[in-house]
Amino acid sequence: xxxxxxxxxxxxxxxxxxxxxxxxGMRRRRWIPYALLAPGMLWLAVFxxxxxxxxFMASLWNPAGSIETGYxxxxxxxxxxxxxxxxxxxxxxxxxxxxxxxxxxxxxxxPLAYAIAIKGxxxxxxxxxxxxxxxxxxxxVRTYSWKAILxxxxxxxxxxKWAHLLGPDGRLLATEFAVIAGLVYNFLPFMVxxxxxxxxxxxxxxxxxxxxxxxxPVRSFLRVTLPLSLPGxxxxxxxxxxxxxxxxxxxxxxxxxxTQMIGSVIQSRFLVVxxxxxxxxxxxxxxxxxxxxxxxxxxTAGTDEVV
Amino acid sequence: MPRRxxxxxxxxAVLSAMPSRRxxxxxxxxxxxxxxxxxxxxxxxxxxxxxxxxxxxxxxxxCTTQDxxxxxxxxxxxxxxxxxxxxxxxxxxxxxxxxxxxxxxxDVEYTADINDNNDFYGKIRQQLAACQTINRDxxxxxDWMAATFIRNGFAQKFSPDKVATFAKNLAxxxxxxxxxxxxxxxxxxxxxLTGIGVNTGVTKEVRTVDExxxxxxxxxxxxxxxxxxxxMGFMLLSIGKDPGNFTAADFDAALEKLKGGVSSGQxxxxxxxxxxxxxxKGDIAAxxxxxxxxxxxxxxxxxxxxxxxxxxxxxxSDNMLIPVTATHASNAQALIxxxxxxxxxxxxxxxxxxxxxxxxxxxxxxxxxxxxxENPLIFPDAAMQAKTKIFMPLTEAQEKExxxxxxxxxxx
Numbered sequence: 018x019x020x021x022x023x024x025x026x027x028x029x030x031x032x033x034x035x036x037x038x039x040x041x042g043m044r045r046r047r048w049i050p051y052a053l054l055a056p057g058m059l060w061l062a063v064f065x066x067x068x069x070x071x072x073f074m075a076s077l078w079n080p081a082g083s084i085e086t087g088y089x090x091x092x093x094x095x096x097x098x099x100x101x102x103x104x105x106x107x108x109x110x111x112x113x114x115x116x117x118x119x120x121x122x123x124x125x126x127x128p129l130a131y132a133i134a135i136k137g138x139x140x141x142x143x144x145x146x147x148x149x150x151x152x153x154x155x156x157x158v159r160t161y162s163w164k165a166i167l168x169x170x171x172x173x174x175x176x177x178k179w180a181h182l183l184g185p186d187g188r189l190l191a192t193e194f195a196v197i198a199g200l201v202y203n204f205l206p207f208m209v210x211x212x213x214x215x216x217x218x219x220x221x222x223x224x225x226x227x228x229x230x231x232x233x234p235v236r237s238f239l240r241v242t243l244p245l246s247l248p249g250x251x252x253x254x255x256x257x258x259x260x261x262x263x264x265x266x267x268x269x270x271x272x273x274x275x276t277q278m279i280g281s282v283i284q285s286r287f288l289v290v291x292x293x294x295x296x297x298x299x300x301x302x303x304x305x306x307x308x309x310x311x312x313x314x315x316x317t318a319g320t321d322e323v324v
Numbered sequence: 325m326p327r328r329x330x331x332x333x334x335x336x337a338v339l340s341a342m343p344s345r346r347x348x349x350x351x352x353x354x355x356x357x358x359x360x361x362x363x364x365x366x367x368x369x370x371x372x373x374x375x376x377x378x379x380x381x382x383x384x385x386x387c388t389t390q391d392x393x394x395x396x397x398x399x400x401x402x403x404x405x406x407x408x409x410x411x412x413x414x415x416x417x418x419x420x421x422x423x424x425x426x427x428x429x430x431d432v433e434y435t436a437d438i439n440d441n442n443d444f445y446g447k448i449r450q451q452l453a454a455c456q457t458i459n460r461d462x463x464x465x466x467d468w469m470a471a472t473f474i475r476n477g478f479a480q481k482f483s484p485d486k487v488a489t490f491a492k493n494l495a496x497x498x499x500x501x502x503x504x505x506x507x508x509x510x511x512x513x514x515x516x517l518t519g520i521g522v523n524t525g526v527t528k529e530v531r532t533v534d535e536x537x538x539x540x541x542x543x544x545x546x547x548x549x550x551x552x553x554x555x556m557g558f559m560l561l562s563i564g565k566d567p568g569n570f571t572a573a574d575f576d577a578a579l580e581k582l583k584g585g586v587s588s589g590q591x592x593x594x595x596x597x598x599x600x601x602x603x604x605k606g607d608i609a610a611x612x613x614x615x616x617x618x619x620x621x622x623x624x625x626x627x628x629x630x631x632x633x634x635x636x637x638x639x640x641s642d643n644m645l646i647p648v649t650a651t652h653a654s655n656a657q658a659l660i661x662x663x664x665x666x667x668x669x670x671x672x673x674x675x676x677x678x679x680x681x682x683x684x685x686x687x688x689x690x691x692x693x694x695x696x697x698e699n700p701l702i703f704p705d706a707a708m709q710a711k712t713k714i715f716m717p718l719t720e721a722q723e724k725e726x727x728x729x730x731x732x733x734x735x736x
Contacts, residue, residue: 085720103732169607188544191592273593274586277735285736288442290727
């Protein structure tokens, strides 16, 4: 916080030996950083901290209660065990799908971001618009359109059947493939944009220097481009992994009963079954798991050390 | 006949992404589970909404609401999307409501903002429990949610003198239902049948639920509904139990049978009414389906049919209810009564194609569309009525237990 306080101002040259009262102008300005922070902090307190505390409390309610009869708070830690027991399959499946999604997004997004940033030239902005444009339509509509693309009578399935990559009764919808394809499609821009941002800052003279020092293309990529773009990689993977682990739209629309993710479970526990304790316990578990994974990831892939 | 103009496939895809009458894509449209839950939890704390902890029929909150009907000639009506007659040129014009205004001078502010029973109930529950207005004079809930609504004391009783037409013309099969034994809280808006929808262009006829679950040529081409009362009603029928009166053991047995269909891969998905597009495209060959949807699909593609399975069909209703805090109760009852005029009911049924809950409307329909008047899916004949079952009302604890088990079985 101290760093945020104004240390220099019009009267900032006050010498350390003379503990005089700071000039009135400076004293008045001391509260300014706090005032600037206040709206954001208040927002977080009301819309993040309070709900999270509530959620955590709800996860410890006695599961015997109900909306109509009321819930009793009695530290029912067993909710966590029950939630895991009932839904560990969907829980692990979500993390697995999110991981695959992230890897595929990185594999697809990196070359794309690289091409836009380094080779894009005057088409750069147009290409960026191309990445972002689908966002102008609703998430739900875009996911529905995948239903049409992957439909049993659609062109993709027809082609795969023709190429004998799918059996005559094969299908893509309501399979893992469709769910992950939907996730990759929907979260790809979250990978591309941070990657683009860090690759765009890349000084191409460094690549020339690497070539002058007898690095081939592979080594100069691994020793120059990749390390310099690592902040983008970290940001992109986080922005892809976190929302896809909690997503339920893709699983609901493109998946079947055996490909549901934890988001669908939480959603149905809260809104259909009205089982708040278990739903809250699942939400807290998901939040904590992602927090731990992300912390470990960021600290090991810390962009400072990896060169 | 007032039918919707066929749309291009693209337009239909976009529309289907929007909430339609029974869209069960609950959360995705409801700002996500977290947002909703956050609100619910924050306000809920650990205090129940039902003052009466036994969960039995309670008196509910004693709200004193003044009826302003005489001075404010309007009524605020919340309903499901695509559930009322619309003018072909301007969907904002609803002929039956226009006629109502002309007849009574009462202005109806109609909003199609109910997409899901749970979502909508969750939205208004807190306010009703605190006797606050929800700015609505009529809301529409499916039977099981109407039961909860009444049980919690959130519904106003009708005054018999204000709903005389309703009392006279309500179909006999819908009188004295278990959740509203004296027929004084809930007036069916439309009813519907749940049967088997089949695309005969893709597969041969299907006669039973067992075929859906076992026939090899249907593997992965069958969908069931995420709506527990519909799907489990069928499963109970298929193990020879009565959905109107079953035990916990019956439910478990029926659920085991359903789980078999899930693990064998026979059941491709559980759906809201998005099965409509899949059935039309032929991605699925057969499914558990709602009558109004299938009738409308049949207009465009006669190969799509609703079949009455040998086991029987489920009959449900969406009910008009007057919330305790409604300030235009008399106007609301005038509107309810109006829709029980057989002529009006026929006009509505001709447009929405669901089961008409009004006796005498079949006669009136003959003037509008004789073919629809003969359709047993809109006006069930005696043979059809004998085959329909109504899911029994559940207590809150049963609802939670059964929903919990069912949702887990369908993967969520």
